[in-house]
Amino acid sequence: MFNSLSMSLLLFLVLLFQACDSKPAAEGAAPSASPDNNLQQFEESVSANVHIDHDTAKVGVWTTNYDAALKLAEQEQLPIILNFTGSDWCRYCKILMRDVFSQQEWQDWVADKFILVYLDFPRNPELINAELMAQNAKLREQFQVEAFPSLLVLEHDGNLLGQVVMREDNSVRTVQRNLRAINRRRKTVVQQIIAAMPEAQRQETQAMYDKIQQDSKLLSDMIKEHEENMQKLQLNIIEMSEKTEKAIVDSIVVRLSPEKQAEYQNAKQEMQTLSEQLSQWLERKPEQSEQNILLYRNFQKQLQEQSDKISDIIDGVD
Numbered sequence: 001m002f003n004s005l006s007m008s009l010l011l012f013l014v015l016l017f018q019a020c021d022s023k024p025a026a027e028g029a030a031p032s033a034s035p036d037n038n039l040q041q042f043e044e045s046v047s048a049n050v051h052i053d054h055d056t057a058k059v060g061v062w063t064t065n066y067d068a069a070l071k072l073a074e075q076e077q078l079p080i081i082l083n084f085t086g087s088d089w090c091r092y093c094k095i096l097m098r099d100v101f102s103q104q105e106w107q108d109w110v111a112d113k114f115i116l117v118y119l120d121f122p123r124n125p126e127l128i129n130a131e132l133m134a135q136n137a138k139l140r141e142q143f144q145v146e147a148f149p150s151l152l153v154l155e156h157d158g159n160l161l162g163q164v165v166m167r168e169d170n171s172v173r174t175v176q177r178n179l180r181a182i183n184r185r186r187k188t189v190v191q192q193i194i195a196a197m198p199e200a201q202r203q204e205t206q207a208m209y210d211k212i213q214q215d216s217k218l219l220s221d222m223i224k225e226h227e228e229n230m231q232k233l234q235l236n237i238i239e240m241s242e243k244t245e246k247a248i249v250d251s252i253v254v255r256l257s258p259e260k261q262a263e264y265q266n267a268k269q270e271m272q273t274l275s276e277q278l279s280q281w282l283e284r285k286p287e288q289s290e291q292n293i294l295l296y297r298n299f300q301k302q303l304q305e306q307s308d309k310i311s312d313i314i315d316g317v318d
Contacts, residue, residue, distance in 0.1 A: 049102040052118050060111035062101075062118040066135055073115045073156040079183060080115045080154040084136075084145045088122045092166070093149040099170055106172045114179075121148070125288040151175075153182045161185050252314050264313045271306040274299060 053061055057068040059076060062083070073080045083101075085093040100106050110116065119136045122128055128136075139145075143152055143160065151164035162182035167174055183189060194205050253264055278299045286292045311317075 050097065057115060057117075059115060060107070060113070062116045064118050064120070064132055066117055066119075066139060069115045069117045070158055073154075073158075076115070077156050077188070078113065078115050079156060079161065079186060080117060080158070081110075081179075082117045082119055082139065082143070082150075082152040082154065084119050084121070084140060084148060084150040084152070086122060086148045087120045088124050088127060090148045096149050096166075096170055100172050100175050103172050106175070109172070109176060125293075130285065130288065153179065155186060249314060256313070260313055264310060267306050267309045267313065271303060271310070274303050274306065278303075 051061055053063040053065070055063075055065060055068070057063040057065055057072040059072070059078060063069050069080055072078075085097075087093065119139060120128060120132075121136060121140070145152070147166075149166065151166075153161045153164065155161050162185060164175060164178045164182070184193075190209060194202055194209065197205060253261060256264065278296075281295075281299075286295075
């Protein structure tokens with residue numbers, strides 16, 4: 001309302017200082033029959049069983065770097081698996097890690113078949129940095145992920161192929177079966193299968209597949225255009241709303257006593273100064289420490305105090 005923080009700054013604040021909101025586990029997912037103490041023992045040894053790279057991407061090895069994974073997938077023409085997980089709070093995610101991803105059978109099978117991307121949403125801020133949190137949040141929004149764990153499979157160009165169905169009895173075999181079915185949707189695989197069909201069936205199936213690709217592109221273009229138009233409309237509404245509100249506030253302020261006008265201007269200036277200081281502090285990318293979290297909250301408190309003071313002046317509250 002009054003020189004408030006920009007939307008991008010607010011988004012950064014949320015990503016930097018708040019852990020992800022707790023989403024329900026994937027539908028159909030349930031604990032395995034293994035006791036909790038077995039799960040706890042597994043957590044203590046998981047780092048030795050599952051390697052997660054944070055800088056580069058390798059075929060069949062988990063990485064947190066989505067851009068590197070996408071580049072490698074394009075280079076190797078391999079599909080991508082996105083694992084949306086909550087490593088320190090999601091029980092079902094831990095069970096999936098224990099019963100599937102830590103198994104040698106799984107690691108041998110994916111070694112030359114998939115690019116693996118590990119997208120964590122921990123509650124403990126020490127487990128993830130702001131840059132990685134922003135990347136993961138963007139991908140979560142892009143693919144509209146609500147439940148944890150969620151396994152999405154992408155084509156080598158980053159387009160969504162499908163989602164692995166979570167079961168009560170998740171195992172290497174069940175996940176493999178699901179991934180094979182999704183893998184059959186890849187363009188290269190589809191074309192190979194169609195090419196092997198009898199002539200009449202091949203022509204009919206190829207025509208349907210070509211139509212699917214054509215309509216899919218048309219739909220994608222329509223959605224993109226619609227989203228762009230919506231964004232423009234939203235920005236125009238926000239801009240006009242801010243101008244309208246400013247005009248209303250200005251008309252109220254000019255009718256105040258000189259003393260109240262001075263109080264208003266002082267509070268407004270103080271709020272602007274605090275906003276600039278906070279923005280400059282965030283540009284330095286402070287680490288996620290307890291001290292910095294307290295400092296951020298203090299900024300919030302001071303900004304809110306000035307906002308309250310401005311509201312009371314305008315409302316005529318002493």
